[in-house]
Amino acid sequence: MVTAADRIPVLPAEEHERRQRRSRSTLPALWDLLDEVKDPEIPVISLWELGVLQDIEQRGETVVVTITPTYSGCPAMTVMEEDIVAALQAAGHDQVVVETRLSPAWSTSWMTAAAQEKLRDWxxxxxxxxxxxxxxxxxxxxxxxxxxxxxxxxxxxxxxxxxxxxxxxxxxxxxxxx
Incomplete structure (x- = not known):
């Protein structure tokens, strides 16, 4: 059986940019905090691992989180937004805005190898x-x-x-x- 670890991932430009935003971010603690926010439909993978979490910014006192839905009619988006806000507010960030970005459209190629293994294990x-x-x-x-x-x-x-x-x-x- 071929596993995700056996394949060398070829990242689309959008996924490469997403990973670069995280690695260059001045808010690593917030990224780490949001790593604990799981997909409500597949609670073994985080929004980051799924490829939904795009960016985290600080605009004044407001934390702005950008997410991209797996598809435009995804019913889990409201819960994802609520979970993001709850996690940040529990950590003392009272002002939180979650923005939804539809373009570029989400792709399964944005899933991390860890997410694919967790899906299989699930x-x-x-x-x-x-x-x-x-x-x-x-x-x-x-x-x-x-x-x-x-x-x-x-x-x-x-x-x-x-x-x-x-x-x-x-x-x-x-x-x-x-």
């Missing part, structure tokens, strides 16, 4: 998880078999499809590549 096949990725192969996150079948174009959320493994018979979500 029982969700990460995007591009099969050894024959070009052919669209998908491997079961439980047993690693590529003998799987699609049950539905949509899984537990619109950004996932529902599959079943023919080897171990377990159903699983596949995070659709975007």
């Amino acid at each position: 029982g969700i096949a990460p995007p591009g998880c099969g050894s024959a990725e070009v052919a669209g192969s998908i491997s079961c996150p439980r047993c690693g078999s590529e003998d799987v079948r699609k049950l539905s174009e949509f899984g537990s959320t619109a950004c996932k499809a529902l599959y079943q493994c023919n080897s171990c018979a377990e159903p699983f979500d596949y995070f659709k590549p975007i």
Whole structure:
């Protein structure tokens, strides 16, 4: 089975810029604080690991956090915003604004390798998880078999499809590549 760690990531320009914003930020403590804010639908990965958290700025007394939704109709966005505000306010930052950026559109290529491994451990096949990725192969996150079948174009959320493994018979979500 090919794991995310076996692949050398080729970062799109937008993801490279996102990582540069974080590494050059003068607010590392806030980035670290927001690393604890998890995706409400997949609570084992942070908003940073998912690629949703774009930037953190200080504008006067206000902390401004920029996020990009996985897709424009994502129902978890409100909860993500509330969790960001709650985490920052609990740390003493009373004035918080969360801005949503739709362009460039979020891509699964923005997920960190750690996020992909955590998805697999959680029982969700990460995007591009099969050894024959070009052919669209998908491997079961439980047993690693590529003998799987699609049950539905949509899984537990619109950004996932529902599959079943023919080897171990377990159903699983596949995070659709975007």
